[in-house]
Amino acid sequence: xxxxxxxxxxxxxxxxxxxxxxxxxxxxxxxxxxxxxxxxxxxxxxxxxxxxxxxxxxxxxxxxxxxxxxxxxxxxxxxxxxxxxxxxxxxxxxxxxxxxxxxxxxxxxxxxxxxxxxxxxxxxxxxxxxxxxxxxxxxxxxxxxxxxxxxxxxxxxxxxxxxxxxxxxxxxxxxxxxxxxxxxxxxxxxxxxxxxxxxxxxxxxxxxxxxxxxxxxxxxxxxxxxxxxxxxxxxxxxxxxxxxxxxxxxxxxxxxxxxxxxxxxxxxxxxxxxxx
Amino acid sequence: xxxxxxxxxxxxxxxxxxxxxxxxxxxxxxxxxxxxxxxxxxxxxxxxxxxxxxxxxxxxxxxxxxxxxxxxxxxxxxxxxxxxxxxxxxxxxxxxxxxxxxxxxxxxxxxxxxxxxxxxxxxxxxxxxxxxxxxxxxxxxxxxxxxxxxxxxxxxxxxxxxxxxxxxxxxxxxxxxxxxxxxxxxxxxxxxxxxxxxxxxxxxxxxxxxxxxxxxxxxxxxxxxxxxxxxxxxxxxxxxxxxxxxxxxxxxxxxxxxxxxxxxxxxxxxxxxxxxxxxxxx
Amino acid sequence: xxxxxxxxxxxxxxxxxxxxxxxxxxxxxxxxxxxxxxxxxxxxxxxxxxxxxxxxxxxxxxxxxxxxxxxxxxxxxxxxxxxxxxxxxxxxxxxxxxxxxxxxxxxxxxxxxxxxxxxxxxxxxxxxxxxxxxxxxxxxxxxxxxxxxxxxxxxxxxxxxxxxxxxxxxxxxxxxxxxxxxxxxxxxxxxxxxxxxxxxxxxxxxxxxxxxxxxxxxxxxxxxxxxxxxxxxxxxxxxxxxxxxxxxxxxxxxxxxxxxxxxxxxxx
Ligand SMILES: Nc1ncnc2c1ncn2[C@@H]1O[C@H](COP(=O)(O)OP(=O)(O)O)[C@@H](O)[C@H]1O
Ligand SMILES: Nc1ncnc2c1ncn2[C@@H]1O[C@H](COP(=O)(O)OP(=O)(O)O)[C@@H](O)[C@H]1O
Ligand SMILES: [Mg+2]
Numbered sequence: 001x002x003x004x005x006x007x008x009x010x011x012x013x014x015x016x017x018x019x020x021x022x023x024x025x026x027x028x029x030x031x032x033x034x035x036x037x038x039x040x041x042x043x044x045x046x047x048x049x050x051x052x053x054x055x056x057x058x059x060x061x062x063x064x065x066x067x068x069x070x071x072x073x074x075x076x077x078x079x080x081x082x083x084x085x086x087x088x089x090x091x092x093x094x095x096x097x098x099x100x101x102x103x104x105x106x107x108x109x110x111x112x113x114x115x116x117x118x119x120x121x122x123x124x125x126x127x128x129x130x131x132x133x134x135x136x137x138x139x140x141x142x143x144x145x146x147x148x149x150x151x152x153x154x155x156x157x158x159x160x161x162x163x164x165x166x167x168x169x170x171x172x173x174x175x176x177x178x179x180x181x182x183x184x185x186x187x188x189x190x191x192x193x194x195x196x197x198x199x200x201x202x203x204x205x206x207x208x209x210x211x212x213x214x215x216x217x218x219x220x221x222x223x224x225x226x227x228x229x230x231x232x233x234x235x236x237x238x239x240x241x242x243x244x245x246x247x248x249x250x251x252x253x254x255x256x257x258x259x260x261x262x263x264x265x266x267x268x269x270x271x272x273x274x275x276x
Numbered sequence: 277x278x279x280x281x282x283x284x285x286x287x288x289x290x291x292x293x294x295x296x297x298x299x300x301x302x303x304x305x306x307x308x309x310x311x312x313x314x315x316x317x318x319x320x321x322x323x324x325x326x327x328x329x330x331x332x333x334x335x336x337x338x339x340x341x342x343x344x345x346x347x348x349x350x351x352x353x354x355x356x357x358x359x360x361x362x363x364x365x366x367x368x369x370x371x372x373x374x375x376x377x378x379x380x381x382x383x384x385x386x387x388x389x390x391x392x393x394x395x396x397x398x399x400x401x402x403x404x405x406x407x408x409x410x411x412x413x414x415x416x417x418x419x420x421x422x423x424x425x426x427x428x429x430x431x432x433x434x435x436x437x438x439x440x441x442x443x444x445x446x447x448x449x450x451x452x453x454x455x456x457x458x459x460x461x462x463x464x465x466x467x468x469x470x471x472x473x474x475x476x477x478x479x480x481x482x483x484x485x486x487x488x489x490x491x492x493x494x495x496x497x498x499x500x501x502x503x504x505x506x507x508x509x510x511x512x513x514x515x516x517x518x519x520x521x522x523x524x525x526x527x528x529x530x531x532x533x534x535x536x537x538x539x540x541x542x543x544x545x546x547x548x549x550x551x552x553x554x555x556x557x558x
Numbered sequence: 559x560x561x562x563x564x565x566x567x568x569x570x571x572x573x574x575x576x577x578x579x580x581x582x583x584x585x586x587x588x589x590x591x592x593x594x595x596x597x598x599x600x601x602x603x604x605x606x607x608x609x610x611x612x613x614x615x616x617x618x619x620x621x622x623x624x625x626x627x628x629x630x631x632x633x634x635x636x637x638x639x640x641x642x643x644x645x646x647x648x649x650x651x652x653x654x655x656x657x658x659x660x661x662x663x664x665x666x667x668x669x670x671x672x673x674x675x676x677x678x679x680x681x682x683x684x685x686x687x688x689x690x691x692x693x694x695x696x697x698x699x700x701x702x703x704x705x706x707x708x709x710x711x712x713x714x715x716x717x718x719x720x721x722x723x724x725x726x727x728x729x730x731x732x733x734x735x736x737x738x739x740x741x742x743x744x745x746x747x748x749x750x751x752x753x754x755x756x757x758x759x760x761x762x763x764x765x766x767x768x769x770x771x772x773x774x775x776x777x778x779x780x781x782x783x784x785x786x787x788x789x790x791x792x793x794x795x796x797x798x799x800x801x802x803x804x805x806x807x808x809x810x811x812x813x814x815x816x817x818x819x820x821x822x823x824x825x826x
Contacts, residue, residue: 163379171393172365322742494817517822531747533772535814
């Protein structure tokens with residue numbers, strides 16, 4: 001992975017993402033004011049010394065809300081990717097290994113996931129499990145799992161049929177040994193590329209869901225939710241949506257940039273590799 | 277203890293089918309083969325004759341329809357699951373792949389591949405034993421840290437062979453050397469020499485698999501000629517080469533490129549081919 | 559001395575500042591045959607590719623190299639003149655016939671296409687000629703093979719089909735680079751017979767490349783032995799086999815005597 005650090009786009013993306021993570025971790029500490037406290041005397045104000053980015057329709061400090069919202073939005077996106085990764089990669093690996101029945105069943109299930117309309121599914125899940133960001137992102141995780149499933153299979157398939165895997169099996173190695181030693185290292189890079197890309201997509205999904213008010217209790221700040229409020233009061237504060245939108249775009253861009261950088265680095269021939 | 281009277285590997289009346297559903301067909305039709313301690317047996321046959329199928333069956337990678345595979349008198353053709361893994365871990369049968377580039381994990385240092393069998397068996401002193409094995413096949417132990425792509429083709433070939441002696445007890449070994457496309461005669465012969473040296477006194481028996489009798493005749497004690505899933509001829513190499521009885525064996529030997537110009541002429545080969553067609557029809 | 563068809567003078571092939579092939583001289587007479595022997599990486603293929611004008615990107619022939627084919631200086635040939643040489647007057651076959659054929663097209667159509675586009679034959683004529691050519695290369699049931707896809711043919715049949723394509727324009731020279739290496743010995747013997755036949759019947763000159771001295775000696779009159787991009791030894795096949803001068807050539811001959819079936823025949 002050291003090679004990513006020599007990749008210009010990769011470095012830029014990592015810097016942006018690190019800054020966002022820092023914002024998410026330290027945000028609540030840095031916030032000058034409580035993001036939930038309303039100040040009826042200062043509604044929809046423009047930027048000032050007291051409120052760096054002004055206040056919203058309930059008089060809450062926008063800057064503090066953005067910082068707090070970073071953590072929620074990022075965590076939600078991470079959750080979706082983590083759920084998708086586990087639900088996609090594990091069956092993906094096993095489908096190459098466990099034989100035809102398991103393969104057939106998982107392929108059908110994954111196909112079904114792909115055809116589900118994601119907003120409807122997310123709404124249905126929150127109706128079923130309760131309206132919360134965790135529940136909504138779990139639903140998103142399920143919906144992106146087919147990507148991990150396919151990527152894992154594509155990377156694992158040639159390895160599972162290779163002679164070095166056969167050689168390992170001929171030493172009497174159990175399946176988990178072969179998976180860990182030979183298959184997983186070939187799958188990991190491909191999964192990493194997808195994870196970075198899907199982190200960006202999940203962030204967009206979090207933002208759209210919270211923008212629509214799905215999976216979020218009203219006072220909790222998220223980038224998408226703030227964008228929705230800002231758009232309602234566009235006339236009073238015309239420049240306000242700019243900041244949450246910029247954060248979303250920057251982070252999504254950085255995720256995609258990282259994915260591209262990883263792809264470049266992995267796709268490039270390694271030093272010393274020769275062809276017979 | 278293996279000795280001359282009890283064969284290390286004994287295959288009797290082995291029938292194996294491959295393929296699924298309607299495409300399933302019998303590949304080996306009742307094959308007999310014996311490898312004794314200290315002996316190198318050549319298994320020779322054209323593409324598709326069933327050499328790989330036979331080797332894979334001996335290693336427990338195919339199910340048998342009929343017949344037996346015994347390793348040191350113990351039947352192994354019915355082993356499954358844990359019993360099969362335990363048999364493989366014991367290392368009684370070792371396999372050297374034909375193409376070292378494909379049988380070594382490209383992302384794993386050579387030492388890790390060579391020591392894999394020891395790691396699977398959780399044995400101690402892996403590093404020293406890997407170094408010993410590398411020295412035994414004429415490689416610098418420092419190469420253990422290199423990736424397969426970072427050494428020459430000949431060194432890769434030796435590393436692939438070093439997987440075998442790393443296991444102490446290694447009675448029977450199956451070697452695939454067919455499709456000489458990728459190795460020149462010179463690297464191939466040095467590999468043959470190396471394998472012959474690994475006879476390890478008289479304890480190890482070896483099965484050499486090749487489509488070209490001419491390239492392995494000199495190191496084999498006996499040969500078995502496989503033709504369309506049947507062993508059509510078997511015997512001491514000198515006898516099979518100088519007085520072949522089956523028309524396919526005669527064709528095989530007469531077609532081998534030689535430096536002494538002793539091959540068969542075109543008409544003689546055509547006659548043998550006609551004889552084979554006649555045999556197949558009857 | 560018959561008139562030379564191909565003259566290679568001081569051939570060198572470089573990749574940047576690395577020299578891969580150095581000072582190779584070789585001549586092939588009209589209707590003659592030259593065998594090139596050497597271990598893998600000795601520069602055999604680069605020598606052939608230089609003649610065909612298809613060196614891999616990044617490689618180039620040296621400034622003093624001269625390759626003359628029937629009086630034409632190939633090193634100075636403009637790209638638009640190459641099609642009238644390569645394919646038309648110099649045919650070539652390589653080790654892996656499968657990768658030189660389009661998998662989704664019958665082998666007959668692939669040969670027919672060449673005959674129609676390069677030879678200007680009509681559809682019917684091209685078909686008849688293709689079947690004739692398949693028959694001439696010893697393919698059984700040539701009319702059936704015409705309609706078959708590459709994956710339906712064995713390695714030996716594919717190589718024959720490729721030879722048919724290589725000779726369809728009646729070239730003066732055929733270059734066969736390890737063309738029999740991937741084949742079973744019994745099939746190899748037949749393909750070598752075919753090459754010898756083509757020489758005899760059509761006066762086709764032949765450059766035959768192999769890592770096996772015995773293969774080359776079976777078909778060719780003249781042999782050069784290469785190692786590390788240089789020619790170590792040259793002579794008639796009989797000379798090189800009976801009295802190899804260079805230690806490396808001797809080791810090639812001795813390996814046969816030691817490991818091959820020759821060892822058993824000598825006292826039979
Ligand atoms: N997995 C398989 N399914 C069906 N047929 C197979 C399979 N593997 C090999 N065969 C067939 O079995 C025959 C023998 O193959 P193989 O043992 O690989 O021959 P060899 O090693 O002598 O070239 C061939 O006709 C081949 O097509
Ligand atoms: N495209 C290339 N770039 C750099 N080196 C090459 C290339 N092709 C071949 N070589 C090198 O040139 C030498 C001769 O190669 P080649 O003519 O293919 O050998 P042969 O055909 O005798 O096996 C080898 O050392 C090979 O590694
Ligand atoms: Mg070559």
